[in-house]
Amino acid sequence: MSAPLLDVRDLEVVFRVGDExxxxxxxxxxxxxxxxxxxxxxxxxxxxxxLARAVAGLVPIASGSVRLADADAxxxxxxxxxxxxxxxxxxxxxxxxxxxxPDASLNPRMTAAALVGEPLRLHAALRGAALDxxxxxxxxxxxxxxxxRRRHPHAFSGGQRQRIAIAxxxxxxxxxxxCDEVTSALDVSIQAQILELLRTLQRDLGIAMxxxxxDLGVVRHIARRVAVMYLGEIxxxxxxxxxxxxxxHPYTRALLGAVPRVDGRGEAFAVGTRAxxxxxxxxxxxxCRFHPRCPIAVAACAVASPLPVATRGGEARCLRLVAGxxxxxxxxx
Amino acid sequence: xxxAGETLLDVRDLHVHIDPERGSASGVVRAVEGLDLRIAxxxxxxxxxxxxxxxxxASLAxxxxxxxxxxxxxxxxxxxDGEEWVGQPPERWRALxxxxxxxxxxxPMTSLNPYMRIGxxxxxxxxxxxxxxxxxxxxRAAAQLERVGIPDARGCxxxxxxxxxxxxxxxxxxxxxxxxxADLLIADEATTALDVTIQAQILALLRELxxxxAMSMxxxxxDLGVVSGLCDRVVVMYAGRALESGPAxxxxxxxxHPYTRALLRATPRVxxxxxxxxxxxxxxxxxxxxxxxxxCRFAARCSFxxxxxxSAEPELEAAGRGRLRRxxxxxxxLEASAGDGAHGASA
Numbered sequence: 001m002s003a004p005l006l007d008v009r010d011l012e013v014v015f016r017v018g019d020e021x022x023x024x025x026x027x028x029x030x031x032x033x034x035x036x037x038x039x040x041x042x043x044x045x046x047x048x049x050x051l052a053r054a055v056a057g058l059v060p061i062a063s064g065s066v067r068l069a070d071a072d073a074x075x076x077x078x079x080x081x082x083x084x085x086x087x088x089x090x091x092x093x094x095x096x097x098x099x100x101x102p103d104a105s106l107n108p109r110m111t112a113a114a115l116v117g118e119p120l121r122l123h124a125a126l127r128g129a130a131l132d133x134x135x136x137x138x139x140x141x142x143x144x145x146x147x148x149r150r151r152h153p154h155a156f157s158g159g160q161r162q163r164i165a166i167a168x169x170x171x172x173x174x175x176x177x178x179c180d181e182v183t184s185a186l187d188v189s190i191q192a193q194i195l196e197l198l199r200t201l202q203r204d205l206g207i208a209m210x211x212x213x214x215d216l217g218v219v220r221h222i223a224r225r226v227a228v229m230y231l232g233e234i235x236x237x238x239x240x241x242x243x244x245x246x247x248x249h250p251y252t253r254a255l256l257g258a259v260p261r262v263d264g265r266g267e268a269f270a271v272g273t274r275a276x277x278x279x280x281x282x283x284x285x286x287x288c289r290f291h292p293r294c295p296i297a298v299a300a301c302a303v304a305s306p307l308p309v310a311t312r313g314g315e316a317r318c319l320r321l322v323a324g325x326x327x328x329x330x331x332x333x
Numbered sequence: 334x335x336x337a338g339e340t341l342l343d344v345r346d347l348h349v350h351i352d353p354e355r356g357s358a359s360g361v362v363r364a365v366e367g368l369d370l371r372i373a374x375x376x377x378x379x380x381x382x383x384x385x386x387x388x389x390x391a392s393l394a395x396x397x398x399x400x401x402x403x404x405x406x407x408x409x410x411x412x413x414d415g416e417e418w419v420g421q422p423p424e425r426w427r428a429l430x431x432x433x434x435x436x437x438x439x440x441p442m443t444s445l446n447p448y449m450r451i452g453x454x455x456x457x458x459x460x461x462x463x464x465x466x467x468x469x470x471x472x473r474a475a476a477q478l479e480r481v482g483i484p485d486a487r488g489c490x491x492x493x494x495x496x497x498x499x500x501x502x503x504x505x506x507x508x509x510x511x512x513x514x515a516d517l518l519i520a521d522e523a524t525t526a527l528d529v530t531i532q533a534q535i536l537a538l539l540r541e542l543x544x545x546x547a548m549s550m551x552x553x554x555x556d557l558g559v560v561s562g563l564c565d566r567v568v569v570m571y572a573g574r575a576l577e578s579g580p581a582x583x584x585x586x587x588x589x590h591p592y593t594r595a596l597l598r599a600t601p602r603v604x605x606x607x608x609x610x611x612x613x614x615x616x617x618x619x620x621x622x623x624x625x626x627x628x629c630r631f632a633a634r635c636s637f638x639x640x641x642x643x644s645a646e647p648e649l650e651a652a653g654r655g656r657l658r659r660x661x662x663x664x665x666x667l668e669a670s671a672g673d674g675a676h677g678a679s680a
Contacts, residue, residue: 043528157617187383187555189614192599196613214528217558217601221611240607258533259603260558262585271533275482277498278528293530 003069003077004031005208006055006095006176011064013047013054022282024050026232027064032176034069037202037209039223039240041216041255045281046229048212052178055080055210056097057088068094071175093123096169100181102161106153112139112164113149119171138167143197159190166197170205180212195222216259220244225314228252231281231289235317242313248327249316250297251290288319295330296320341516341549342395344370347409349387349394351402359622364390364404366573366625369649372517375547377539379564379581381554383596385618386570388553392519395551396436397426413517431461435510439522441502445494451478451505452490458512477508481538500531507538510548518542521553536563557600561585566655569593572618572630575649579656587668589652590660591637594667629659637662 013025024047032038040048053059055066057080067077068091078091099105106115116135120126126134136146142163153161162182169177179198183191199222201207211222219226219240226243228236228251236249247253254272273293279285285292291301301319308315310323320328349365365387372378380388393399394406397418411418413433418426430436438444446454455474464470471490478486481504494502503523510518520539524532540563542548552564560567561581568578569592577590588594598612616634619626626632628643635642641661652658 043530188557188596188599188601189383191601192611192613193615195601195611199610215601216529216603220603220605220607221601221609224608241605244603244605244607254530256603258529260532260536260556260562261604262557262561262597262600262602263604271530271537273530273534275534276484277500277531 003067003075005034005036005069006030006032006210007065007067007069007077008051008055009065009067011051011054011066012062013050013059014062017282020282023232023284024281025054028229028232028234030227030234030237032208032210034175035202035206035208036225037211037223039211039213039219039226040229041213041219041226042229043214043255043278045231045278047232047281048229049180051229052097052180052210052212056095056178057092058097068176093119093172094174095176095178096172096174097178097180098162098165098169098182100184102158102165103153105165106161106168108153111150111152112144112156115153115164116149116167116171119168123172134171138171139164141170141201142167143193157190159186159193162186162194163197166194166201170201174207176208176210178210178212181214182211183218184213184215191218198222216244216256228255231279231284233289233317235290236311236314237316238311238314242311246312248309248311248314248321249290249318250294250320250327250330252316253327254293254295288317296328338373338375340371341374341376341414342370342372342551343410343412343415344368344395345410345412347391347394347411348407349390349399349404350407351390351404353622354403362622363573363625364621365394368409368568368570368575370551370568372549372551374516374549375543376566377543377550377552377564379552379554379560379567380570381557381560381567381596382570383555383618385572385621387573387621388570389521391570392436392521392551392553396430396434396519397421397423398430428461431458432513433515434517434519435506435513435515437503437506437510437518437520437523439525441499441506442494444506445502447494449493450490451492451494451497455490455505455509455512458509462513473512474508477511478505480511481505481508482534483508498531500527500535503527503535504538507535507542511542511546516549518548518550519553520550522555523552524559525554525556532559539563557585557596569596572625573621574630574659575657576631576660577652577656577658578649579652579654583654583656587654589656589658589664589667590631591635591662591667592631595634595636629661637666 009029010027011025012027015022015024042048054061061081066080070076113135116138117131120131120134139146139149144163183194223240225239227234230251236252247256257270257272276293287302287304288306291297306317306319308317309321347365347368351362351364353359368391382388406419456470459470474490475486478489483489483504524535564581567581567584568575571592577593595614614634619630629646632638632642647659647661649657649659
């Protein structure tokens with residue numbers, strides 16, 4: 001098997017908060033194959049966005065490795081951590097990030113054409129008519145009318161602005177898109193349009209995606225594999241069907257159970273955690289980080305940090321799991 | 334006071350207009366047109382729709398908070414327990430908000446005072462009810478904080494809002510509603526900003542309170558899942574108009590309006606199948622700052638559209654199973670196509 005496009009190992013991101021150290025991403029490993037979509041899900045503050053930003057070189061990495069496979073299928077990989085500025089610029093175009101809020105990432109003084117054209121001028125040195133032709137192609141590809149390219153972002157709707165941000169990311173021909181809550185601010189009908197666009201782009205261009213979201217419904221539509229994060233750690237990874245139909249980790253089960261379902265049956269959500277809040281990432285609990293809220297925690301969970309256990313469709317970090325066996329049921333209390 | 338099952342809130346033919354900013358070229362926005370809402374005691378009504386459909390403006394009208402948005406009730410009636418509120422002076426509305434109607438917004442920081450301790454804010458609510466003795470105030474406030482699931486109630490009374498998480502702030506807002514002994518709780522996207530595990534706790538709490546105290550609720554949300562899990566009846570709004578209403582279970586199983594159906598089919602679902610494509614609605618809703626389109630407001634995006642839809646707007650009419658809808662497409666046509674695709678009804 002060829003090397004994965006993106007191979008993240010033991011990645012650590014640490015922020016300084018006053019005198020304290022916040023380990024936002026704690027020795028996380030994940031892989032994304034060429035052309036694949038891996039969804040990274042979790043609740044706010046779990047570190048999912050920080051992880052993507054670290055991969056994109058937007059926040060400093062404390063330790064660990066981020067390798068990108070060479071484009072020539074030679075099997076060689078390039079270590080992105082501690083890459084010099086010039087070398088990083090060469091790799092930079094291969095991975096592009098799209099954010100939740102296009103208003104924050106698109107300069108309001110630039111036209112759609114200038115926004116999409118900027119990376120083409122910088123990375124591909126395109127000018128004049130060639131540049132304009134390429135800009136029109138890109139706008140068409142994301143479903144925007146090229147005749148509108150002289151307009152500024154405010155003249156577009158939220159969904160259209162997100163299309164401009166996607167066209168801008170596509171401009172340099174990336175192999176990996178890092179999508180951070182790209183549809184979270186959109187109405188469902190517009191969200192559906194953007195998700196379908198991303199799926200089409202992936203199919204046509206073979207781009208891989210690391211898709212960060214808090215919305216499990218979106219995950220089921222867009223991803224083949226899923227990684228679930230909680231307080232800086234990945235607690236479960238599995239193929240999408242397994243994760244949704246037979247989640248192994250108690251946190252994954254709580255998360256899935258809590259999603260309100262549109263099934264017209266009432267009683268559509270469950271409180272799968274014990275009462276209480278998500279602990280502060282500044283002072284994560286010892287042992288398994290989920291144990292204070294876990295419905296199946298035992299004494300040992302407060303002591304030992306669990307190692308990954310192989311599950312049917314992936315792996316999960318839970319002391320209560322036995323490889324190959326069904327996950328234990330919650331205490332009947 | 335109304336008994337369980339009796340109408341508590343009765344809104345008829347509500348029209349809300351928003352005046353343009355001074356010097357702005359745009360016209361008056363007809364944000365809500367001809368809305369009827371009825372909520373019985375102990376009933377939870379969901380008001381759903383996408384951004385700009387008028388659901389929030391409608392709820393602000395019910396609370397007398399329109400002037401903050403340059404809005405005004407152009408026509409219609411809002412009755413609570415039979416008493417008419419349209420045309421009442423601002424002081425009367427203020428008393429109504431403090432006692433009969435409580436609200437929880439998406440961002441509780443907009444309704445909680447950051448400079449006051451939680452305990453003092455709760456005490457204000459009790460004062461409106463004539464409870465002034467300090468020990469009694471503290472006892473009642475702590476009891477309600479405990480009721481809404483705040484672990485260290487006494488500590489919470491002494492803290493300021495910024496010390497609390499989003500979920501805890503929403504619990505404080507709900508505790509205020511309980512202290513006021515409000516008849517109606519209006520929750521506008523109250524769980525939208527919360528994580529899903531915390532959202533589940535808050536929704537479960539709201540359901541308990543309804544069961545325990547027969548509190549009526551108006552739940553305003555864009556999340557069809559939240560509506561499906563909690564509401565008895567639903568009103569679906571689009572471009573200022575109610576397009577469909579009915580019992581939640583019926584509406585989500587057998588939508589009678591193409592817009593409701595499209596919303597359902599555009600909503601990503603955790604219950605699969607994996608990788609199913611979503612139906613996307615092309616285009617945008619019509620603008621509301623000019624004369625409305627002559628026909629149905631959804632016609633331009635509707636896949637069941639026919640010639641007549643573009644010339645005259647349909648009335649809201651009975652469509653069986655307790656539903657009302659504003660549509661002329663044959664029901665059989667809608668229901669016949671409901672079974673195809675990944676998101677058809679399971680019935």
